[in-house]
Amino acid sequence: QKARIGVTGLAVMGSNLARNLARHGFRVAVHNRSAAKTKALVEQYGSEGEFVPAETTADFVQSLQKPRQVIIMVKAGGPTDAVIDELAELMEPGDMIVDGGNAHFADTRRREKALKERGLHFVGTGISGGEEGALNGPSIMPGGSAESYQHLGPVLEAIAAQVDGVPCCTHVGEDGAGHFVKMVHNGIEYADMQLIAEAFDLLTNVAGMTPAEIADVFRSWNTGDLESYLVEITAEVLGHVDAATGKPFVEIIADQAEQKGTGRWTVQEALELGVPVTGIAEAVFARSLSGHVGQRAAAQKVLPGPSSKPSIADRDAFVEDVRQALYASKVVAYAQGFDEIRTAADTYGWQIDLGSMATIWRGGCIIRARFLNRIKDAYDKDGSLPSLLVDEYFADAVIKAQESWRRVVVAATGAGVPAPGFSSALSYYDALRAERLPAALIQGLRDFFGAHTYRRVDKGDASFHTLWSADRTEQNA
Numbered sequence: 211q212k213a214r215i216g217v218t219g220l221a222v223m224g225s226n227l228a229r230n231l232a233r234h235g236f237r238v239a240v241h242n243r244s245a246a247k248t249k250a251l252v253e254q255y256g257s258e259g260e261f262v263p264a265e266t267t268a269d270f271v272q273s274l275q276k277p278r279q280v281i282i283m284v285k286a287g288g289p290t291d292a293v294i295d296e297l298a299e300l301m302e303p304g305d306m307i308v309d310g311g312n313a314h315f316a317d318t319r320r321r322e323k324a325l326k327e328r329g330l331h332f333v334g335t336g337i338s339g340g341e342e343g344a345l346n347g348p349s350i351m352p353g354g355s356a357e358s359y360q361h362l363g364p365v366l367e368a369i370a371a372q373v374d375g376v377p378c379c380t381h382v383g384e385d386g387a388g389h390f391v392k393m394v395h396n397g398i399e400y401a402d403m404q405l406i407a408e409a410f411d412l413l414t415n416v417a418g419m420t421p422a423e424i425a426d427v428f429r430s431w432n433t434g435d436l437e438s439y440l441v442e443i444t445a446e447v448l449g450h451v452d453a454a455t456g457k458p459f460v461e462i463i464a465d466q467a468e469q470k471g472t473g474r475w476t477v478q479e480a481l482e483l484g485v486p487v488t489g490i491a492e493a494v495f496a497r498s499l500s501g502h503v504g505q506r507a508a509a510q511k512v513l514p515g516p517s518s519k520p521s522i523a524d525r526d527a528f529v530e531d532v533r534q535a536l537y538a539s540k541v542v543a544y545a546q547g548f549d550e551i552r553t554a555a556d557t558y559g560w561q562i563d564l565g566s567m568a569t570i571w572r573g574g575c576i577i578r579a580r581f582l583n584r585i586k587d588a589y590d591k592d593g594s595l596p597s598l599l600v601d602e603y604f605a606d607a608v609i610k611a612q613e614s615w616r617r618v619v620v621a622a623t624g625a626g627v628p629a630p631g632f633s634s635a636l637s638y639y640d641a642l643r644a645e646r647l648p649a650a651l652i653q654g655l656r657d658f659f660g661a662h663t664y665r666r667v668d669k670g671d672a673s674f675h676t677l678w679s680a681d682r683t684e685q686n687a
């Protein structure tokens with residue numbers, strides 16, 4: 211009997227995904243470049259469902275029912291191309307290749323186009339939730355054609371996380387849309403974590419609290435608007451004590467954050483699209499800065515902080531201010547991320563239902579959070595919302611947080627505690643709502659040195675140039 215679907219690449223993600231499929235009653239063909247992993251999977255977990263192991267790619271393809279569906283879970287980049295090429299040689303028109311790795315969406319677009327010419331369906335799929343999600347229900351973001359989703363969707367929806375009976379999986383949009391949305395999801399995750407880290411820093415270095423005390427604060431925050439997986443595990447990490455030294459665990463971890471690259475991609479693509487994702491960019495740069503050990507050591511020796519630090523009169527009030535600032539800054543980060551998705555959809559011709567993206571992030575993935583329901587509500591009310599920040603609920607939330615937010619940024623600046631996430635989010639809020647921006651002066655300067663022209667507030671779309679080096683008369687440009 212042939213298998214319903216196949217998984218090739220049986221490292222952490224692939225083996226867990228294969229087990230998830232088997233546990234849901236799908237007969238799964240399994241394959242890995244080195245056969246030892248295939249053998250180990252079947253030996254250890256064979257009892258969980260029906261696995262059809264194959265040593266060679268040819269046997270693997272032969273073991274699948276037609277039209278064939280294969281999920282690739284190998285290293286992103288070159289290895290994924292190699293596996294696609296090998297499979298494509300052996301597959302027939304109508305068969306489908308699904309790439310569940312962390313591919314760049316541009317690679318996904320290229321691959322889909324190439325495979326379409328050979329009559330093969332290609333579905334680039336974002337899968338979030340790491341090892342645990344892959345096994346017990348990830349958030350799944352499939353791109354590719356609507357026709358492909360008709361065949362593949364029921365399988366993916368069955369193995370995805372479920373929240374309130376709704377699967378955390380939906381067809382995101384054509385070609386690279388799924389991997390694009392997964393990329394922005396990861397960028398938002400960077401921003402979320404940076405904001406949490408800044409809150410921790412402020413509570414430590416402005417309010418003078420211990421990690422154990424801050425763990426309790428996060429635990430209480432997890433019962434309100436901020437309820438989320440990341441806030442929950444922050445309390446866990448902050449409450450953890452190092453077994454060897456007896457110190458708070460967070461104090462013995464080297465303070466250099468690493469990154470695999472999806473946050474950087476989110477910012478690079480935002481630059482290309484002209485979308486200001488300042489919260490995500492600050493988060494990516496904050497991680498880079500933390501890794502510049504030599505510069506930091508040199509600066510520590512010569513650059514002092516403020517001579518006196520403001521004292522916090524009411525600690526509980528400050529904790530509440532930080533909570534408000536965290537929530538408002540988080541709303542800004544999501545508004546920016548959704549702005550990037552919306553702009554990309556316009557640019558690449560994807561029909562993305564923004565509210566559904568919030569729905570499929572409610573479970574399985576790292577940024578799962580209570581407030582995602584609010585994003586869904588906002589887009590249900592108005593599908594063409596220009597920014598999440600102008601939705602009634604979110605506008606109300608940031609307006610309510612505004613005074614706290616400003617006090618926290620002032621306190622951070624006064625104490626010399628870096629808060630690039632909080633302060634850039636507040637600047638974004640102030641820039642977006644400003645009646646006049648100093649961009650007018652920038653246009654004047656550009657026209658002065660480069661004759662780049664400007665538009666006037668009183669003359670519509672017409673362009674003008676001032677003869678700065680002559681008699682300074684104005685000309686139609």
Ligand code: NDP
Nearest residue numbers: 219220221222223243244283284285286289311312337340
């Ligand atoms: P890895 O990214 O570590 O990749 C290892 C797998 O790739 C092994 O099965 C390996 O086979 C295979 N492989 C590597 N090179 C080749 C090649 N040239 N030809 C054939 N197979 C090759 O595995 P993970 O399970 O960590 O991740 C799989 C994918 O999922 C990646 O794209 C990753 O980015 C993504 N991912 C997603 C996460 C998430 O939370 N969504 C978390 C982690 C990863 P062999 O055993 O023979 O070496």
